[in-house]
Amino acid sequence: MKAFGKILGLVLLGLLLIIVALGFALSHLFDPNDYKDEIRQIARDKAHIELTLNGDIGWSLFPWLGLELHDASVATLTAPNKPFADLQMLGLSVRVLPLLRKEVQMSDVRVEGLNLHLTRDKDGRGNWEDIGKPAPAAPGTETPVADSSQPGTDASQAASQPLKLDIDSLTVNNARVEYNDEQSGQQFSAESIQLSTGPVHEATNIPVKLTAFLGTNKPVMRVKTELDGKLRYDRVLKRYQFEDMRVVGEASGEPLQGKTMNFSASGQLLVDMAANVAEWSSLKISANQLRALGEFRANSLDKTPQISGGLSIAQLDLARFLDSIGHPLPAMAPGSLSKFEMVTRLAGTPTSVAFEDLKLNVDDSTFSGRIAIEDFAKQALRIQLKGDTFDADRYLPPKSDEANGATAARKAEVKGSEDSALTASGDSPLPDAPTQSGWSTSKLLPIARLKALDLTADVSFGQLTLSKLPIQNAALKANSKAGVLTLENLSGGLYKGTFAANGSLDVQPDVPRAKLQTRINNVPVEKILQSQGQTPPVTGLLTLNSNVTASGDSQRALIQSLNGTASFVLNNGVLLNANIEQQLCKAISTLNRKTLSGAPQGKDTPFNELKGSLVFRNGVASNQDLVVRIPGLSVKGDGDIDLRVLGMDYRIGITVEGDTRPMPDPACQVGKNFVGIELPLRCRGPLELGAKACRLDKEGLGKVAAKMAGNKLSEKLEEKLGDKVSPELKDALKGLFKR
Template sequence: MKAFGKILGLVLLGLLLIIVALGFALSHLFDPNDYKDEIRQIARDKAHIELTLNGDIGWSLFPWLGLELHDASVATLAAPNKPFADLQMIGLSVRVLPLLRKEVQMSDVRVEGLNLRLTRDKAGHGNWQDIGQPAPATASAETPAQPAAPASSAKPDTASQPIKLDIDSLTVNNARVEYNDEQNGKQFSAESIQLSTGPIHEATSTPVKLTAFLGTNQPVMRVKTEVDGKLRFDRVLKRYQFEDMRITGEASGEPLQGKTVTYAAQGQILVDLAANVAEWSSLKISANQLRALGELKAHSLDTTAQISGGLSIAQLDLAKFLDSIGHPLPPMAPGSLSKVEMVSRLSGTPTSVTFDELNLKVDDSTFSGRIAVEDFAKQALRIQLKGDTFDADRYLPPKTAEATSATAARQAEVQSSEAGALAASGDTPLPAAPTKSGWSTAKLIPVTRLKALDLTADISFGQLTISKLPIQNAALKANSQGGLLTLETLRGDLYKGHFAANGSLDVRPMLPLVNLQTRINNVPVEKILQSQGQKPPINGLLTLDSNVTGSGNSQNALIESLNGTANFVLNDGVLLNANLEQQLCQGIATLNRKTLSGAPRGKDTPFKALKGSLVFHNGVASNPDLIVSIPGMSVKGDGDIDLRVLGMDYRIGITVEGDKSAMPDPACQVGKNFVGVELPLRCRGPLELGAKACRLDKEGLGKVAAKVAGNKISEKLEEKLGDKVSPELKEALKGLFKR
């Protein structure tokens, strides 16, 4: 038996040597380059591809089944002269014996100079769809297909396992992938692709490193990127992991306006196709100054993916960040948006994203609530926030040079009028009517953005500062769609009073249309004027109802087209630096043909109420029913307020009871002859002057003098007649002198 075993061993050794010798002979004596035409034909017949072999073919048979191709290209049979792929060299080898066990044990796989060109034509057909398809002419000439073998003749091996992979390494040098869509003209490319891996084994971590330059033409973008990490996969469980993943790179192009973004992302990625879930944990993202942490999870990958997770953005200077990516903000107050941070839960789909449990800090303000983009394509934005304090003025652009120049010109005109407005004496001429407009002609409304805006907003503030007005407990509700912005409400407490407004802005017509309704209740008017940098000519609690419309895209155009109505009441007020009583004393002294002996006793005129109505027509407000309740006199007025130049022109009638002070000026004493007499005033000039722009109307004063003279004659008749004539005759005689 020992001899038999020894003989059998020698026989097997001899057979193995024969096989090795045969493999060596085949690989060295047989040259595959002599059979290129046959190889091409086999590729056409079996793989249905057009294979072009311009370089040499190298091969080995045992113990490695090796293949090396040089300068080869592949095309579809539908377009054999348009290769979709070519390469400079590919080299790989497989151990022969493990193939019998359905194991693929490969040495290093190298690919050099691969070019892959994918094209979709104008009809929407991609050249990759023809890969493996017979040529059209060949397909038409083929004989009818034979009936398929009965299914029972070959039972599938449901328990079979996938082929086991075992590759020492994979290296791809200088590869390029290009995609061209002729339907929309878009192009995408990935160039200078470098890929290297460690040993590739099932269910083990494989080091992977990939670098590439990516580019698109719509918009023009160039991206340099590098991916590094460890890839782990289990094809049986359909589970794929990218451990310790890190992506770094730089991006530039048209969307960045010539700026460069340096970005990085890292974390652990898991994709489980059996459960249709994926997650990105230990997420870290950076882009220039932006730093973010978080986690993302996705489910329902087989249908519409649903995303959830959390995101935290560290404090950053948002203004500088946006400028660094080519999207600078409009000019704002220094330091605006310099401290912005956010923490939120998020959820979304491929077309939407929602930030819930949002905590957002913007400079000195803190907001909580919810922000959602319901549709990326429609830019459908939904905002529901609650803030503590917010100064909106610091985020508004400063005045343009044109607006500043217009304001300066108007202020100079006002100062010139004010210099000569000595209201206390009443002797100076009326101020000239203003002619300079302080309104800007710069574009005010971003029409293009508003036309595309789909917005629903519900925001509340503990304190909102806008136009320098500190609004307490402010609430804002607005929506915009299709170019129509609707202000449902803007309300709040203002200087212990209250206000509310609603209206709309329609940018669909050629000229934007504005409609605004306001209600102001018991708000100190002087506080409003002071907040706008004006010296108030009047104090008092303002109650106002208005409904106005306007059209245009600048302050000047909106004012010039202003139409509508308003009603106002100013209670418990004071006309500052305007002693109407003194002016009236001057008028009475003139009628008495006397001179005031004392100096003016005060600068202001208090009043109980000032009220009336306004009718706006193309920027001019008519006020036909002005009534002022002043102790000792009643005041009625009729005039216009020209909002285009912020000027006024009024005729005022004042009925007085006289100087009722403890020691009245003798020249200002009111006798019976002044009872019921209405003294005229004319007020003209800039609104800022208030009552300082009022003067005695000397033209109307002559009529008053005639009436007073009639009263004096009537008094003398009364004295002469006494009780000697009937009352009817007395009245008739008095009437002769009152006409």
């Protein structure tokens, strides 16, 4: 028995030596390079590819079935002269005996100089779509039909259990992938690809490291990137994981405007095809100064994926970050957008995203609510936010040099008229009508963006500062579609009063058209003027209703095309530095033919009510029903306000309503003859002067004097005639003298 075992061992050893010898003989005596044509034909018949072998084939047989291909290329049978892939060298070896157990045990797999060229032609067909398909049949020939009765075509055999893959390592050096879409002209490339892995075994962690240079032509972009982590897969469970994944890189190109962005992303990736779920947990993202944490989950991968998760962006200087990636913000107030922080819950699909439960800190403001893009292609933006305080003015661009120049010229003109008015004693001529507009011709609207804007916004603020006006409990509702921006509501409290506005802006025509309706109730008018840097000529509580239209893309164009109507009431106010009483005194002294004892001094004029209506025609507001109620006086007027130059031209009539209280100068004491007499004033000059631009209308005063003379003659005639003549004759004589 012992001898039998010894003999059996010697036999097995002999067989092993014979197999090794045969393998050595086959690998050294058989040269596969002599059979390149047969190999190419097998590739055509079995794999349906055109294989070109320009270099040598190296091989070994046992115990490793080794193969090395040099300078080879692959094409489809439909385009055999246009290779879609070529390589400098492919080297691999497979253990022979495990193949009998349907196990693939490979040593190191090396790929050198792989070039993959993918092209989609003008008809939208890719050059890779014919890979593995047989060549088109020649005319007059029949395409062979596979016999399903043959053993090799049994469906159950084709669906046998998968091979077990076992590779010591995979190395790809200096590979390149290029994609060209002739329909769009888009090109993508991945160059200098370096891929290395550790042992590749199913259900174990596989170290992976990949580096590449990525590029695209529309826009021109270049990205250097490196990826590493541990890959784990289970083909039976259809579960794939990338643990401790980390991507770092550097990007540059047209979108960055010559700037460079350094970025990184890390986390744990999981794709479970059986459950149709993908997850990215422990997410960390950085891009220059930006730092973010989060997690994402996608469900229903077999249908329309539904994305959910959370994202937190740490506080950063947003203005500085945007500048570092080539997107500097327009000029704003210093320090604007220097503090930005966000926390949100995400929900979305491949075509949309929503930031739910949003908490947003911007400088000194805090917002909460929701922001969503309902359709990426249409840029459909939906905003629902509630903020505490927000100063919108600090984010608006400063005035242009042209606008500043126009404003300076306007102020200089007003200052000259004001100095003249303040030093006048009532005898100086009327101020000249203003000529400087002060309105800017700079473009106001981003027309292209507004035409493409699809927006629905509902925003509220505890306090909103807009055009230097502090608006309490402000509410804004607006929407934009197909180039028409609609302001549904802008309302709030203003200096203990209220205001509301609505309107629309249509940018579809060559010249944009605007409509606006405003309602202001009990707002101190002096506060509004002071907020705009103006010295108010009047105080009082303003109630205003207006409905106007305009067209253009600058302040000047909008004002010059202003049309519509308005009505206003100013209650319990004061005409500051007004000379109404002075002008009245001057008029009465003139009619009394007396000389004032001293120069009248400036004095405010209180009033109970100032009201009227306006009709706007191409920037000029016509007011034909001005009424001012002053104790003891009735003031009426009519005239125009030229908004193009902010000038006014008014005729004012002051009527004494029976108040004969002492006047400041004996020369202008009011007698009974002055009761009911309308004394005329003319007001002309910059609108900012208010009543300081008013002067006694001497031409009109002459008519008043003639009328008063007629009244006196009528009184004397009444005394002389008494009852001696008929009433008809008395009336005729009175009318004669009053003409």
